Amino acid sequence: MFINPKHLVQFVEVVECGSLTEAATKLGLTQPALSRNMKELEAQMGIPLLLRGKTGVTLTELGMRAFPYAQSIHTTLGRLSSEAETWDKGQVGKLRIGAGPFPASILPKILSDFLEHRPGVFASLEVGGVLALSKKLQNGELDLVVGPTGLESSATGITARKLFSGRLALFAAPTHAIARKKKITAEDLSSSRWLGTPPDSVMRRQVRANHIALGMPRVNFNIEISSIESAVDVLQVGDHLAIMPEPPMRRAVAEGKVMELPVKLPIAQWPIVISHPELSILPPQVMDFIDALEAAFRDEKTADPSQARD
Template identity: 50%
Template sequence: MHINPKFLLQLVEIAERGSFTEAAESLCLTQPALSRNMKELEAQIGAKLLIRDRHGARLTEFGRRALPYAQAMRKSLERISIEAESWQHGRSGSLLIGITPHPASLLPKFLAEFLADRRGVTASMTVSGILPLIESLGRGELDLIIGPVGIEPFPAGIVAKILFTDELALFAGASHPLARKPVIDLDDLRHVRWVGTPSDSLMRRRVASVLSSLGLTEVRHDIVMSGIESALEILETGNHLAVLPRMPARAKILSGGLVELPVALPMPHWSVAALYPEAAEASPLVLDFVHALTERFG
C-alpha cells in the first residue's frame, strides 16, 4: 500500500480546521483539488476518512484513528526542518576535535562557552601528537585538528587557519635557585633537572633544537609529561626547568608561581592552526567552530 504523505498532511489540516474551505485556503489549494486529493487518499488507504455536510467536515471513526499518526508524521517533518536549519547554521551535530598538548590547555574554557550557545551540539576532544591526529583526520575519524603547523606537511585538501603564534621560552618555578639569578650561563643549565614532552612529540624535537643551538646536546628529562598544564604544575615545585610555549604559562607567571628565565635562546615561533577539510567537505558546524576560534584567538 502506497500512501501519499502530502495527502496525510492535508487531512490533518482539514481535521483541525473542520472545514474544506479553510483548509484549502491555508494550503493554497482550490477546494476541488483538495477534494480530489482526499478521495485519492481514501482510495490508497481503502477506508473512508471524512464526512462532509452543511456544517463542514468531520472525521469518520477510522479517520479519528488515523489522525494521530498523520499528526505525528507532521510533527516529525517539522522537527526534521528545524534540525536541517540548525545543521545549516552550525547549531546542532557533533564535533570530533583532535588537539595537541600545547593548545589543549587553552581550549576547555572556550569549548564550554561555544557549546553553551549551541545546546544541540556535542563535542569530544582527543589529545595526541600532530602526526597521529593528521592520520585520523584523513580517515574521517576527526572533524578538525588544532595544533602546530609549519613543521610537518599535511595532506592535500586540508585547510590550515592560523589561530595564533606563540614563542618558546625557558621557565622555572619561582622557588628554583636559578629564578633569582640575573644572569644565567651555559654551566648553570648543564646541571639542572628538566621536564619535557614525550620523545616522539614535535614539541620535544623543537625544544631539542633550541637547546642544541645553545650547546646543550645531552639534556636528560627526569619527568616526561604529555600535557602542558601538567608540566607547568611540576615546574611550580621549584625543582625543574622546561622550555615551553609562553601563552599557556602566562597565568602562572602572573600568579607568581613561575618565572621566565633571562636566557638568550633562539625562541622560534610556534604557530597553532585549525586544520580541517576544504569548505566543500567540512560541515557547517565545523566552519562555525573555526570561525569562533578565529574570533577568540586570531
C-alpha cells in the same frame, strides 16, 4: 497502493481547520489546488474521506478511521523536519576534538560555552601528542585537531586554519640559581637540568632546534611531561629549566610560581592551527565549533597580544 504523505499532512490540516479555504491559507495553497489534492488522496486510498458542505468539511465514517493514522504520519513528519532543521543548525550530533597539551589548557572553557546552548551535541576531548592525534584525524576518528602547524601539509584531504602565532620562552622557578644571574650563558643553560616533552612530540623538535641554535648540542632532559599544569608544578619545586609556550604560562608567572628568563630564543614562533577535513564534508556542529574557536583565539586575553591579529 501509493499514498502521497504530503497529501496526508494536508488532509490533517483540512480536518483540523474544518474548511478547505482556511486550510489552504494555512498551507500556502490555493483552495482549488488543495481540493484537487484531497480528491487525489481519496482516489489513492479508494475511499471517500471528506463530506463537503456549505459550512465546511466533515469526516466520513471511513475518514474517521483513517484520520488517526494520518495524524500519526503528520506528527512524525513534523518531528523529522524539526530534527533535520536542528541538525542543519549544528544543534545535535557528535564533536570529536583532539588537542595538544597547550591548546588543551584553554579549550575546556571554550567548549563549555559552546555546548551551553547545544544540549543535543555530545563532545569528546582527547589530549595527547599531535602526531598521534593527526593520524586519528586522517583515519576519521576525530573531527578536528588543535595544535602546532606543520602536520597538515602531509595529510591528504586535511586542511588547516591558523588560530594564532604564540611565542616560546624559557622558564624556571624564581628560586633557581640561574634566575639570579645578570647574564645567562650557554654554559649555564647546558649544565642545567631540563624538563621536556616526549621525544616524538612537535614541541620537543622545536625545543631541540633552539638548543642547537643556542650552542647546546647536548642537553640533560631527566623529566618528560606532556601537561602544562605538570610542567608548572615541576618547575616550581625543582631546579629545572623548560622551554614552553608563553600564553598558558602567564598565570603561573603572575602568581610567582615560575618566571620567564631573559633569554632570547632563536626560534620563538609557535603557530597553532586547527586541522580538519575539507569543510564541505564537515557536520554543522563541527563547522560552528571551528568558528567559535577562531572567535575565542582572537581575544587578546587568550592569544599572545603581539600576535593576536596576525
